[in-house]
Amino acid sequence: MLSPVELASITAPLPEAKTLPPRAYTSAEAFNRELEVIFYKEWVCVAREDQIPNPGDYRSVEIVQQPLIVVRKKDHSVHAMSSICPHRSMQVVADHGNTTNFSCPYHLWKFGLDGALISAPHMDNVENFPPPNCGLKSVKVEIWEGFIFVNLDPDAKPLQERLGKLSEIVSGYRMADLVVAASTEFDCPWNWKILVENFMEAYHHLGPHRESIQPTHHAKDSYVSGSVLDGWSVLHMPEVADKKDDKSGSLPMIEGITEQQQSEILASLIMPTFAWLNSPSVAFWYELKPLAFNEMKLVIHTLLPAAMAQSADGGDIGALVQSTIEQIHLEDIAVNEGPWKGLNAPLTEQGPLSQLEEAIWQMNQWWVKRVHG
Ligand code: FES
Ligand SMILES: [Fe+2]
Numbered sequence: 001m002l003s004p005v006e007l008a009s010i011t012a013p014l015p016e017a018k019t020l021p022p023r024a025y026t027s028a029e030a031f032n033r034e035l036e037v038i039f040y041k042e043w044v045c046v047a048r049e050d051q052i053p054n055p056g057d058y059r060s061v062e063i064v065q066q067p068l069i070v071v072r073k074k075d076h077s078v079h080a081m082s083s084i085c086p087h088r089s090m091q092v093v094a095d096h097g098n099t100t101n102f103s104c105p106y107h108l109w110k111f112g113l114d115g116a117l118i119s120a121p122h123m124d125n126v127e128n129f130p131p132p133n134c135g136l137k138s139v140k141v142e143i144w145e146g147f148i149f150v151n152l153d154p155d156a157k158p159l160q161e162r163l164g165k166l167s168e169i170v171s172g173y174r175m176a177d178l179v180v181a182a183s184t185e186f187d188c189p190w191n192w193k194i195l196v197e198n199f200m201e202a203y204h205h206l207g208p209h210r211e212s213i214q215p216t217h218h219a220k221d222s223y224v225s226g227s228v229l230d231g232w233s234v235l236h237m238p239e240v241a242d243k244k245d246d247k248s249g250s251l252p253m254i255e256g257i258t259e260q261q262q263s264e265i266l267a268s269l270i271m272p273t274f275a276w277l278n279s280p281s282v283a284f285w286y287e288l289k290p291l292a293f294n295e296m297k298l299v300i301h302t303l304l305p306a307a308m309a310q311s312a313d314g315g316d317i318g319a320l321v322q323s324t325i326e327q328i329h330l331e332d333i334a335v336n337e338g339p340w341k342g343l344n345a346p347l348t349e350q351g352p353l354s355q356l357e358e359a360i361w362q363m364n365q366w367w368v369k370r371v372h373g
Helices: 004-011 028-039 164-173 192-199 314-343 355-372
Strands: 044-048 057-063 066-072 078-082 096-098 117-119 138-144 147-151 178-188 223-227 232-238 264-270 274-278 283-292 295-305
Touching: 004 355, 028 283, 028 355, 044 057, 044 066, 044 283, 066 147, 078 147, 164 223, 164 232, 164 264, 178 314, 192 264, 192 283, 192 295, 192 314, 192 355, 223 355, 232 355, 295 314
Parallel strands: none
Antiparallel strands: 044 147, 057 066, 057 096, 066 078, 078 138, 138 147, 178 295, 223 232, 232 264, 264 274, 274 283, 283 295
């Protein structure tokens, strides 16, 4: 898909490296390749544990054309499975709720919380029915920091064995103790990588965020840690020194965070699409849902400590914090739409990357390795 010259330019050390070529974003062919080697092979975050707290709680989610159910079983463990009926491929559920079993709306086959077939009307003349494994197909699940990840590849390596260093960096934020306090969905008619790239660099604080974030978190102070091999990056955005004492009107800090964490914001990515922000008092989960090469949905969730979210004014706090992050995203929309148009223009070529865009370089190395083997 990439020429040897393009490959060399992407994999060169950062000072000489170039961005991915436009067609990596604008072609259906590239997206189909991503489906095969990325979205149907890698760990994707689809829900929070706190979204299904009780036995029988379930959510319908989707990884690019694969509808799934994540459900809390009676033993409190989380189970994930295909939502497609093994009879004639109807989607069994598409909503969220609480149930003791799932019933397919087409011919009323019934499945347990673990996906096992419970009953199927008028199938008594069928030889050897039900055959083995005639339930909703299970997929791999892992929980990390309260986030539920699934993987469609039955042979996938465990996620957490490569997250050791990342867990150390973010453990102080105690994300497993946070809950979703507010969520907003945005239609994003552009390629998913544009949003990831925008999310993972603070260089653009100079442009769209010059009045909102740049005064307190200078673009030039940002730096990146991470591991291409392990598939994650962390962008550190330290607070400007003379702003550190002005904490009036801000929310209480998460208990036990380190001194460094008290004065920085982190934007992190577990490749390909699990993106989130940590601030001293709240976290934001950017739930990216790629749909096609030219289309995705983004759901931004505000995550608050459970005690705060459930307090009397928890709803107001959630709404207030959510409106702040929405404002920031509104500033980002123009710099997602712009490059999307630009990447579709016939004269557009690969561009260079600043040292402040190291996380994009990291993501590109990871991407090239998967797409090109
Ligand atoms: S398609 Fe589900 S019961 Fe027939
Ligand atoms: Fe931004």
